[in-house]
Every structure is written in structure tokens, then in C-alpha cells.
Amino acid sequence: MSIDLIKRILTTISRHQMLRAGDRVGIGVSGGSDSVALLRILQELSGQQGIRLAVLHFNHGLRGADSEGDEQFVAALAGQLSLPFFSARENVAGLARARHLNLEDAARRLRYGFFAAVARDRRIDRAAVAHTADDQAETVLARVLRGTGPAGLAAIYPVNGHVVRPLLEVRRAELREYLNKLGQPWREDASNQDRSRLRSRLRHEVLPILERQIQPAIVEHLGRLAALSRGDEAFWKALTRARLGALLEREGGRLRIRCADLLNPFVNEDPLPGIDFPAEARLAVTQRLVRGIIEELRGHCRQWTADHVGRVVYLAEAGSSGSRIELPGVMVERSFDWLCFSPTDGETKGYAAACADANSAASPAFSHLVELGNPGESTVVVVPEIARRFHLKVVDWHVWRSDTGLDNVALDRDLLNLPLVLRNWRPGDSFRPKGRRSSRKLKQFLRMKRVAVSDREGWPVLTSANMLVWTRGLPVANDFAPRPATRAGVIIAEEKL
Numbered sequence: 001m002s003i004d005l006i007k008r009i010l011t012t013i014s015r016h017q018m019l020r021a022g023d024r025v026g027i028g029v030s031g032g033s034d035s036v037a038l039l040r041i042l043q044e045l046s047g048q049q050g051i052r053l054a055v056l057h058f059n060h061g062l063r064g065a066d067s068e069g070d071e072q073f074v075a076a077l078a079g080q081l082s083l084p085f086f087s088a089r090e091n092v093a094g095l096a097r098a099r100h101l102n103l104e105d106a107a108r109r110l111r112y113g114f115f116a117a118v119a120r121d122r123r124i125d126r127a128a129v130a131h132t133a134d135d136q137a138e139t140v141l142a143r144v145l146r147g148t149g150p151a152g153l154a155a156i157y158p159v160n161g162h163v164v165r166p167l168l169e170v171r172r173a174e175l176r177e178y179l180n181k182l183g184q185p186w187r188e189d190a191s192n193q194d195r196s197r198l199r200s201r202l203r204h205e206v207l208p209i210l211e212r213q214i215q216p217a218i219v220e221h222l223g224r225l226a227a228l229s230r231g232d233e234a235f236w237k238a239l240t241r242a243r244l245g246a247l248l249e250r251e252g253g254r255l256r257i258r259c260a261d262l263l264n265p266f267v268n269e270d271p272l273p274g275i276d277f278p279a280e281a282r283l284a285v286t287q288r289l290v291r292g293i294i295e296e297l298r299g300h301c302r303q304w305t306a307d308h309v310g311r312v313v314y315l316a317e318a319g320s321s322g323s324r325i326e327l328p329g330v331m332v333e334r335s336f337d338w339l340c341f342s343p344t345d346g347e348t349k350g351y352a353a354a355c356a357d358a359n360s361a362a363s364p365a366f367s368h369l370v371e372l373g374n375p376g377e378s379t380v381v382v383v384p385e386i387a388r389r390f391h392l393k394v395v396d397w398h399v400w401r402s403d404t405g406l407d408n409v410a411l412d413r414d415l416l417n418l419p420l421v422l423r424n425w426r427p428g429d430s431f432r433p434k435g436r437r438s439s440r441k442l443k444q445f446l447r448m449k450r451v452a453v454s455d456r457e458g459w460p461v462l463t464s465a466n467m468l469v470w471t472r473g474l475p476v477a478n479d480f481a482p483r484p485a486t487r488a489g490v491i492i493a494e495e496k497l
Contacts, residue, residue, distance in 0.1 A: 002181075005174055009041060009166050013049075018164035019126060021050030025164075026086070026124040028056050028115060029077070031070040031187035034130035036077070037175035038167055040184060042128060043081055055081075056118055056127065058111040059089035062103065063191065070187050086122065088114045104197075105302070112163070119162055131156050131165045134172045137222040138202045145198070149306035151236070151291055153229035169223065240288040248293065254342040255297055256452075259316040262289055262339060286313055293341055294330060303328035315339065335452035365457070367423040372413065375488050381422055386458040387497045390422060397482055397489035409475070410489035412482045417465040425459040431468045434475040442471065449473055462492065 013019055027042060029035040039055065046053055055078035059071045071087055078085035096106035115127040139155040158168050167175065179186060194200050210218045247261040265285055290312045294301050308327045315325060319334035326332075326344065333340045366385040370392060373379055378393040394413055401410075425442055432439040446456050462470040469480040470492055482489055 002174070002178055005170060005178060006041065006045070008170055010045070012158065012169050013164075013166050016158040016164070018128075018159060018166060019049055019051055023050075023125040024052045024054065024123060025126045025128050026054045026056045026115065026118055026122070028058070028111070028127060028129045029074045030057070030130075030189075031073045032130075032189055033176050033179060033186040034132055034135075034167065034172060036184060036186040037179050038128060038130040039077070039081070040179070040182060042166070043083070054084040054086060054118075054122065054124060056115060057085070057087040058114045059087060060092045060107045060111075061089050062092055062107070063189070066190070070189075073187050086118050088117075090114075115163065125162065127163045129163060129165055130167050132167050132172050132175065133169055133219050133223050134203070134207075136168060136226055137207060137219040138199055140222045140226055141202050141206065142198055147305040147307055149287065149291075149309060150229060151233050151288070151301070152305075153225060154233045155226040155229075157230065171219065236284075236288050237292070240285060240292045243285070244289060244292050244296065247289075248296070254340055255293055256335075256338045256340040257289070257293065258337055259334070259339055260337065262286055262316050263313070265289060283313075297341055297343055298329050312339070333452075336450040338452065340452060365424050367421060370420040370422050370462070371418055372416070372420070372490060382497070383422065383460070384497070385424075386460070388460070388494050389497055390460070391493045391495075392420075393491045393493075395489050395491055397486045400489060400491070401482075410482055410491050411469055411476050411480050412486045413488035413490050414486070415464075415480050416469065416490070420469075421463045423461060423463065425456060425461050425471070429461065429468055431461075431471060431474070432478045434478045434481040436478060442468070445471075445474060460494070 019025065025042065027035070027039050029039050039053075042049075042051070042053060045051075055074060057071055057074040059067055061067050063070075071089075075085050075087065090110045092103060092107045092110055095101065095110060096103050099106065101109075115129075118124055119127060136156050140153060143152040143155065156165065156168065158165050191197075192200060193204070195204065207218065215221065243265045244257075247257050247265060249256050263286055264282065266282065287306075287309050290309045291301050291304065294304060304327070311325055311327065312332050315323065315332060315334050316339050321334055321336045324331060324333040329344055331342045331344050333342070366383055368381050368383060370379060370381055372392060372394055375394050375396055378391050381390040381392070382388075383390065395410070397410065397412075425446070427443065429442040430439040431442045431445060433445075442459075442461070443456070446459060451459065460472050461468050464480065467477070467479075469477045472494065475481075
């Protein structure tokens with residue numbers, strides 16, 4: 001065992017608090033040199049670190065017999081080391097087609113999904129994967145070439161949730177030398193030689209030229225740049241997370257923010273009292289807020305470039321209501337003074353994910369029959385499609401009006417034909433609120449109220465014999481409003497579930 005190599009790996013583990021005594025660590029092993037080296041190194045260190053190990057292998061099924069050979073090799077190696085072995089295989093190509101992803105991204109999603117499932121089901125505390133300093137350098141370069149912003153330079157994180165990367169500060173060549181000294185074989189993936197892939201060209205052509213002819217320490221320098229960027233990113237994330245908590249609104253599976261708040265997030269609050277905060281810095285915060293919204297919605301900003309962020313900012317600055325742009329995994333729509341963000345690839349996270357999951361089988365279209373009780377009684381109608389509960393209370397009209405002074409929010413009970421129908425608004429619906437001389441399309445009222453197009457489909461209305469008598473945010477229908485002879489009124493209130 002190389003003492004220097006192990007010391008540096010231990011330093012990485014300690015610096016980033018990757019492992020704790022008593023942890024059960026699942027090691028992602030593909031069969032390649034990096035992951036086999038990680039397995040052998042952690043096996044050697046398991047006693048010293050007080051950790052228990054398991055071997056995890058995900059069969060991508062993309063290389064036919066070679067994929068089967070990889071799984072058999074890893075299973076045999078786990079057996080030789082007397083370690084538990086867990087494997088899975090999924091239809092990577094099918095996911096790529098369904099989600100319009102490249103194979104690499106689809107494979108990564110399924111692989112990390114497998115790690116998370118094993119961690120949950122087998123009580124594994126950490127998933128260790130074998131990214132190296134070379135992988136870090138390749139990732140930084142690839143992101144620069146794709147037009148990343150400062151956040152993208154942070155590249156691969158040493159710790160990301162339950163995933164840890166103990167080899168992130170050592171070179172691939174060192175690991176192969178270590179394996180050769182052990183006499184430990186590994187599997188070669190022929191697809192890594194495919195020069196049509198950007199990462200392969202960076203690995204086999206670009207970085208070697210830079211290292212030989214321009215800067216021998218290019219890999220170390222790019223790794224240092226990533227580390228410095230992570231520190232900056234941590235500061236910005238803390239700052240923007242606080243603002244998003246105050247400015248971001250959640251509706252179902254989507255998120256929205258006022259354009260003015262996105263463009264000038266500190267108009268009512270100085271983020272760093274006593275320090276001048278120039279316009280350039282405010283733009284930087286705006287850009288970070290956009291990325292923060294995407295991370296909140298999808299859990300990551302992969303495939304997002306500085307150009308994508310800039311297009312969102314421009315939509316907030318100059319977009320017209322109803323205009324929209326489709327970006328990686330997200331649809332962004334300008335709705336009057338708001339920007340609305342909706343996932344387009346099925347990925348949601350956090351609060352947005354919980355709402356999306358809860359409503360996954362529901363549609364904004366709904367229709368519920370409503371009966372009314374006697375004076376003093378309430379009828380409760382739960383509408384899970386829009387996560388609302390409606391209360392229709394029958395009141396003594398004269399007493400209620402005397403107590404409240406309100407006369408445009410109640411219906412005349414005796415003018416209603418039961419059962420009523422509580423449903424969503426539909427194109428063509430017309431409505432004449434109390435005090436207006438004629439009916440207008442409800443769509444016009446919703447536009448006047450600046451209701452987002454995406455919200456209109458689930459906008460609630462109450463009908464009596466197919467006539468609209470009530471809708472959210474407007475006076476009751478003129479022909480069903482209380483009269484001097486009215487005895488019982490109907491008051492409608494709604495609340496979130």
C-alpha cells in the first residue's frame with residue numbers, strides 16, 4: 001500500500017467529514033480501475049475507520065456481454081473480500097428516450113437512484129463513489145466549454161448528501177499503480193475510448209496536451225479552482241436561500257416569483273448592512289436566485305448554462321405576459337408580473353415534489369354536487385384537485401348583513417336551484433357580477449384580475465341550473481344577489497387543504 005496515497009485519501013475523508021465510526025458504507029463499483037481501487041482502499045481502512053462495507057453495482061445494460069461481464073466480475077470480487085453485494089439493472093436507453101436525455105445523463109440518474117434505494121432499504125449511511133482529480137479537471141473544462149457560470153466551476157462536490165468521494169484529490173494513474181502493486185485486475189470499458197464524446201476527448205486529447213506542453217499542474221490547478229468556487233458558492237447559496245424563502249411562492253408542482261423581486265431582490269432589505277451593494281452584485285444575486293429556483297424545483301442545475309439563466313432574466317426584464325421559454329427540464333412562463341417555473345421532465349424536489357406527488361393523479365378539472373343545509377348549517381366540499389376546502393353556510397340574511405355590513409358576497413338561498421355544482425371554470429363561461437349592467441366572458445374578468453393562464457383551468461365557479469352564481473374574487477352574480485325580501489343567504493368561503 002502506498003503510504004502517501006493513503007495519507008492523502010485519509011486527509012480528504014477527514015477534511016470533508018465523509019465517514020464516521022459505525023457507518024455502513026456502500027461502495028459503487030463498476031469494475032473499472034477507479035472504483036476497484038476505492039473498494040480495495042476502503043477495505044484496507046475499514047478497521048481503522050470503524051466502518052462496515054457493502055458493494056453496489058448498477059448494470060446499465062448498454063454494452064451487451066461486456067455489461068454482464070462487469071457485473072460478474074464485481075460480484076466475484078465482493079465474494080473474495082467477503083462483502084455483501086447488491087446489484088440492479090434498468091432500461092437506461094428507455095429512460096433516455098422517454099425523458100429526451102443523453103445516455104450518460106439517464107444512466108447517472110438511474111445509478112444514483114439505485115444508490116439511494118439501497119441506502120434506504122439496507123440502512124446504508126454513505127454511498128462512496130470513485131471520482132478522481134482527473135474527473136474533476138475534466139468536469140471543470142467541460143463546463144467551461146458549455147458556457148457555465150461561476151456556480152458550475154464548483155463541479156464535483158466531495159460530499160453531496162449521502163454520497164461521498166474519497167478519491168477526489170488523487171490521480172487516476174496513482175490508483176492504477178496501486179492496483180498493479182496489489183496484483184488486482186480491473187475491467188476496461190471500451191466506450192471510454194469513444195472520441196466522439198466530449199469527456200473522452202478531454203481525457204485522452206485535450207488534458208494530456210495541456211499537461212505536457214503548457215501546464216504540468218493543470219489537473220491540480222483545475223481542482224483548486226473547483227474548491228475555491230465551492231467556497232464562493234456556499235456563501236452565495238446562503239444569501240440566496242434566505243431571499244428565496246421570503247420571495248418564492250409554491251403552487252402545486254410549480255414555483256413562482258414576482259419579476260420585480262427577482263430583478264431587485266434587496267429593494268426592501270440590505271443584505272450586508274453598511275456595505276455598498278453595486279448593481280453588478282445585484283445582477284449576480286438575480287442569477288443565483290434563478291439557479292436556486294431550478295435547484296428547488298429539480299434538485300439540481302445540470303444542463304443549465306449561463307445563457308439559460310440569462311434568458312430567464314431577460315424574460316423577467318422584457319417578456320410579455322403569456323410568453324414562455326422551454327429550458328432543460330423546466331418551462332418558464334411570464335404571467336403578468338410573475339415568472340412561473342414548471343418541471344417538464346418529471347423531476348421535482350422538496351416542497352414542489354411533495355405537491356406534485358400529492359396531485360399526480362389529479363387534474364385541475366373537477367365537478368362536485370352541492371346540497372345546502374338549514375339556516376346556521378354549513379356544507380363542506382373538499383376539492384382535492386386544487387387542494388381546497390369550500391364552506392357554504394346558510395345564514396339569516398338580515399342578521400348577518402346587520403352584523404357585517406356586507407351585501408355583495410352572499411347569494412339568495414331561495415333563488416338557487418339545488419343541487420348546485422362546484423366546478424372548474426371552462427372556456428365560454430359568462431358571468432354578470434352584482435352591480436354590472438351586462439355579462440362578460442369570465443375569461444375577461446380573470447385577465448383583468450391578472451390570473452395566470454396556468455391557474456385559470458382550476459379556477460372555481462358555482463353554478464345553479466347551469467348559470468354561474470359565484471366565482472372566486474368577484475361579487476356574486478347579479479341575478480342571485482340578496483333582495484329586500486331575502487330571508488336566507490348563502491356565504492361561501494374557501495381555505496387551503
